[in-house]
Amino acid sequence: MVDRRGEGDEVVTTTSKPPAESVAEVRERARAIPEAAVARLAVYLRVLSGMAEQGVTTISSEELAGAAGVNSAKLRKDLSYVGSYGTRGVGYDVEVLVSHIERILGLTRKHSVAVVGIGNLGHALANYGGFPSRGFPVAALFDIDPDLTGVPVGGIPVDHIDDITSICADREVSIGVIATPPQAAQAVCDRLVSAGVQCILNFAPVVLQVPDNVEVRKVDLAVEMQILSFHVARRADEAAVDVVNGVGVDGVVIRP
Amino acid sequence: MVDRRGEGDEVVTTTSKPPAESVAEVRERARAIPEAAVARLAVYLRVLSGMAEQGVTTISSEELAGAAGVNSAKLRKDLSYVGSYGTRGVGYDVEVLVSHIERILGLTRKHSVAVVGIGNLGHALANYGGFPSRGFPVAALFDIDPDLTGVPVGGIPVDHIDDITSICADREVSIGVIATPPQAAQAVCDRLVSAGVQCILNFAPVVLQVPDNVEVRKVDLAVEMQILSFHVARRADEAAVDVVNGVGVDGVVIRP
DNA sequence: CCGACTTTGTGCATACGTTCACAAGCGGTA
DNA sequence: TACCGCTTGTGAACGTATGCACAAAGTCGG
Secondary structure, eight states: OOHHHOTTTTTOOOSOOOHHHHHHHHHHHHTTOHHHHHHHHHHHHHHHHHHHTTOEEEOOOHHHHHHSSSSSSHHHHHHHHHHOOOTTTEEEEEHHHHHHHHHHTTTOOEEEEEEEOHHHHHHHHHHOOHHTTTTOOEEEEEEEEHHHHHETTEEEEEEEEGGHHHHHHTTTEEEEEESSSSHHHHHHHHHHHHTTOOEEOSSSOOOOOOOOOEEEEEEEHHHHHHHHHHHHHHHHHHHHHHHHBBTOOOOOOOEE | OOOOOSSEEEEEEEESSSSHHHHHHHHHHHHHHHHHHHHHHHHHHHHHHHHTTTTTTTEOOOHHHHHTTTTTHHHHHHHHOOOOOEETTEEHHHHHHHHHHHHHTTTSOOHHHHHOOOHHHHHHHOOOHHHHTTTTOOOEEEESOOOTEEEEETTEEEEEEHHHHHHHHHHHEEEEEEEOHHHHHHHHHHHHHHHOOEEEEOOSSSOOOTTTOOOEOOOOOHHHHHHHHHHHHHHHHHHHHHHHHTTOTTSBSSSO
């Protein structure tokens, strides 16, 4: 559980100037948590928060894994990236685990959010209670429609997208959410980037071009539907094959 | 490029009854496309549709990869799962590629959608033009609130969630979208499953329990935000490390 | 018809993520 | 204190996904 990377070989650690490797090493450690594990940690955190509210103080990897819908070995490995805070023979202290996951996910700082594009989806996002309650206060709303400007949505007034750069910089927005039509998305993205926003959550069905230092995640509803469609088709094919081979829909063998 | 799986060894193909292997083989072929590739195929499809509208008839892997934000080798490998429909020295015929990807993704059939939970998000989804235009007509809406029952949203009347089972079965809904509060999600899911819905897109922040024959995909906004938060934190750490090691924010070396 | 040039499709090596299986460590009990 | 049973943490094996680099296969100009 102790991180042993960099104990061997070239680790000389000159007091004056550490070797070039060491920079990479430290970066490595920060990068060391796999992307997939980060996503799951967020899920564990939600489950654990629920447990804590119900008065649960201790939980085993088996229980937590069940509640999070993963297998327990994966869960333990994921938690090992965070550090070893379990007690063998007992399990994990819920409170302790929550605070360590929050630290790793950077949730100890508040991350102000700006939502751009106050259509149906933008409205929903602006009113979505899950953001502020989890440490992501919505600090600004933007739309291109002048009629919307000044009208408050979910308690926050809408500003014009021409003011994105100044207002986002001013209110220290760190996460931008793009809920505009696809044609407008890249232009909006560029403004957010020039305002210093480093992370973008994109709901528009376009591939955004951004500098290397900006992180983009996309949520594409049409893509999600099409993935489901693929699975429907695959299932239908399998069922057809089974019937051809004398196996019925529920695995029942036909004409045995 | 021809699919050579199953050409060797045990392929005897008795005219009366094919060997047990062959069932697995065919299943294998359907399953053979990696999940990650399926998600990208949906993106390629969108880009290609846009190209087709602009009158582009032929496209190279390099161009398409650029537009889709992936590297060209990965793109070609993804397309090879679909089949080899490119021309060496030239590229791919846009129309041909579109129709083959649509076939693989099962988009040749219509997939009716039911949205459950007509709150802010449900409203947005019911009105979202991206669904019907891509072959996913919204066939039913449901909510627990009796005041909403009968009121049309986006042209479709809202029904009560007690009627999910009968109405979904009746209208042959194949994809259910859950946009309810978390407490209601599992119960709604159970009803959808008992109506024969095989695929579910879940926006509620809970882990749904479903039978093996039902496919669930989840979109969790809080999780997306927390992943972004992690990256903000990681960047901040890296920047700090760089400064300590005499490298400034833009990679500029301090005091050289 | 031939040769130069372009672009695909894929074998191979590498990186990444998942799962298994078990030693190490801790609490409880006598 | 010494033992026993339980659960963590992790080394190692496995499987999947990614990227490189190049032969194969096509077009086009002469």
